[in-house]
Amino acid sequence: MKKLKRSARLVEMTQYLMSNPHKLISLTTFAERYGAAKSSISEDLAIIKEVCETEGTGDLLTLAGAAGGVKYMPKCGPDKALPVIESLCTSMEQPDRMLPGGYFYITDILGQPGLMNDVGRMFASAFAGRDIDVVMTVETKGIPIAYATAAHLNLPVVLVRRDHVVTEGSAVSINYVSGSQKSIHTMTLARRALKERSRVLIVDDFMRAGGTVHGMMDLLHEFDATVAGVGVLVESEDVSKEERLLTDYVSLIRVSASDPRSRQLIVKPGNYFDNHEVMVER
Amino acid sequence: MKKLKRSARLVEMTQYLMSNPHKLISLTTFAERYGAAKSSISEDLAIIKEVCETEGTGDLLTLAGAAGGVKYMPKCGPDKALPVIESLCTSMEQPDRMLPGGYFYITDILGQPGLMNDVGRMFASAFAGRDIDVVMTVETKGIPIAYATAAHLNLPVVLVRRDHVVTEGSAVSINYVSGSQKSIHTMTLARRALKERSRVLIVDDFMRAGGTVHGMMDLLHEFDATVAGVGVLVESEDVSKEERLLTDYVSLIRVSASDPRSRQLIVKPGNYFDNHEVMVER
Numbered sequence: 001m002k003k004l005k006r007s008a009r010l011v012e013m014t015q016y017l018m019s020n021p022h023k024l025i026s027l028t029t030f031a032e033r034y035g036a037a038k039s040s041i042s043e044d045l046a047i048i049k050e051v052c053e054t055e056g057t058g059d060l061l062t063l064a065g066a067a068g069g070v071k072y073m074p075k076c077g078p079d080k081a082l083p084v085i086e087s088l089c090t091s092m093e094q095p096d097r098m099l100p101g102g103y104f105y106i107t108d109i110l111g112q113p114g115l116m117n118d119v120g121r122m123f124a125s126a127f128a129g130r131d132i133d134v135v136m137t138v139e140t141k142g143i144p145i146a147y148a149t150a151a152h153l154n155l156p157v158v159l160v161r162r163d164h165v166v167t168e169g170s171a172v173s174i175n176y177v178s179g180s181q182k183s184i185h186t187m188t189l190a191r192r193a194l195k196e197r198s199r200v201l202i203v204d205d206f207m208r209a210g211g212t213v214h215g216m217m218d219l220l221h222e223f224d225a226t227v228a229g230v231g232v233l234v235e236s237e238d239v240s241k242e243e244r245l246l247t248d249y250v251s252l253i254r255v256s257a258s259d260p261r262s263r264q265l266i267v268k269p270g271n272y273f274d275n276h277e278v279m280v281e282r
Numbered sequence: 283m284k285k286l287k288r289s290a291r292l293v294e295m296t297q298y299l300m301s302n303p304h305k306l307i308s309l310t311t312f313a314e315r316y317g318a319a320k321s322s323i324s325e326d327l328a329i330i331k332e333v334c335e336t337e338g339t340g341d342l343l344t345l346a347g348a349a350g351g352v353k354y355m356p357k358c359g360p361d362k363a364l365p366v367i368e369s370l371c372t373s374m375e376q377p378d379r380m381l382p383g384g385y386f387y388i389t390d391i392l393g394q395p396g397l398m399n400d401v402g403r404m405f406a407s408a409f410a411g412r413d414i415d416v417v418m419t420v421e422t423k424g425i426p427i428a429y430a431t432a433a434h435l436n437l438p439v440v441l442v443r444r445d446h447v448v449t450e451g452s453a454v455s456i457n458y459v460s461g462s463q464k465s466i467h468t469m470t471l472a473r474r475a476l477k478e479r480s481r482v483l484i485v486d487d488f489m490r491a492g493g494t495v496h497g498m499m500d501l502l503h504e505f506d507a508t509v510a511g512v513g514v515l516v517e518s519e520d521v522s523k524e525e526r527l528l529t530d531y532v533s534l535i536r537v538s539a540s541d542p543r544s545r546q547l548i549v550k551p552g553n554y555f556d557n558h559e560v561m562v563e564r
Binding site for chain 1: 286288289290292293294296297300329330332333334337339381387389390393394395396398399421422425426429430432433436437438439440441443450451472474475
């Protein structure tokens with residue numbers, strides 16, 4: 001037990017809450033941790049709650065009763081989300097992103113942990129109200145997005161592999177059709193990686209027709225698991241409505257009209273701001 | 283400009299600093315942000331600094347002068363590191379981790395973003411004094427460790443691929459010998475992924491003889507880049523001294539005497555605590 005002045009206690013509690021998102025912490029825990037009365041702890045939490053809400057950095061949920069406590073839910077309000085999406089658009093518009101076969105080079109964007117952290121906070125914000133057990137992605141480029149999202153939601157990450165690798169033990173494999181290329185690929189998930197009847201949030205870096213996400217959904221069937229939501233960083237509009245394999249997803253940016261001759265991309269915000277849950281005033 | 287009470291300002295500044303590690307922020311920025319005198323900001327920072335140091339969560343570095351400011355460096359003092367390493371050991375000792383060929387199933391450990399965050403904080407703490415430009419790993423399992431480490435150091439991540447993939451553009455490939463299996467593998471890095479003469483921190487999830495890390499070092503030669511440090515989560519002791527390809531690295535846990543018949547592992551803390559930089563009293 002350590003006695004701290006209120007100012008120091010506020011700093012310490014803020015650090016503690018930020019390091020433990022989506023985790024219910026009882027007032028008793030804090031009271032014992034700081035050797036303070038529960039009433040003082042409640043006053044501190046009210047100050048932290050107000051700052052989080054004013055800044056749009058999160059909600060501090062208070063649950064009353066014996067099993068009660070406080071839970072910090074990181075959020076990304078429109079004021080915080082808009083500059084991130086704008087900077088993603090600007091970055092995506094840089095020339096030389098086009099690669100053969102209609103692919104884009106976005107490795108430099110994915111290689112910025114701070115930006116990925118913001119992206120994860122945005123998805124965590126968009127899906128905060130859903131009942132989710134795990135965040136899933138397929139290797140390789142979706143991984144930083146999955147970890148950033150899962151960290152903010154205090155959930156584990158389940159990683160689908162392209163091949164069956166020895167370090168995964170026994171596994172389930174499925175074949176899927178990449179929608180725009182019409183080619184057949186394999187994805188594999190370790191038997192012990194996912195519990196049956198899990199509710200799964202799928203995230204990925206890039207989606208055109210949605211073949212890869214659809215493949216992950218097929219894989220979930222094999223585990224008797226269900227989709228709790230889909231989030232993609234970049235959505236390509238170079239696909240017809242008939243080819244599109246899914247409609248219910250959250251995207252952060254949209255790339256369109258990529259003319260391979262001019263190498264110029266048109267980049268717009270995705271449907272993130274259309275999403276009602278996100279836009280609700282806090 | 284927003285006027286905040288000291289208590290609210292302390293909460294907000296703590297959040298801001300934690301969200302912007304290893305980034306120099308001028309006192310003027312804070313003074314303007316909160317409409318407060320620099321002297322008040324300095325007092326606030328002194329409170330935050332004391333909490334960070336007492337808790338072992340970080341250092342708050344103050345640089346004087348016109349180009350001066352404050353920099354938050356996340357740390358993981360021995361009091362924080364020990365329980366993380368102990369829980370890693372306990373988790374690693376669970377049966378059924380052994381897979382054919384002397385591999386271990388650690389996907390469940392790597393799938394915990396909160397734990398990976400702690401691991402990244404420990405590596406960021408161990409290598410905080412080094413001059414580093416980027417954090418590098420090879421796909422797939424090292425990725426969460428690389429991102430967590432890089433996030434705490436405010437550095438980009440460079441990802442080495444096993445194959446040349448179309449979404450990376452032109453690339454450099456090398457062959458390397460996996461030390462313990464004596465088999466030849468390929469690794470590939472996109473030309474535009476790494477600037478020449480970069481100083482690179484290499485991290486990975488598992489090391490036996492060190493063939494994979496050594497391969498990344500060979501790849502760095504091709505980019506005229508240098509190794510600033512090596513960090514591995516799990517080190518296997520089932521390798522002779524002659525086979526070991528590198529000696530200068532930081533490991534968090536050591537696995538040894540894995541008898542394939544009993545399937546029982548002996549797990550000990552790695553050399554993390556031997557590291558002088560880590561043990562220095564703050």
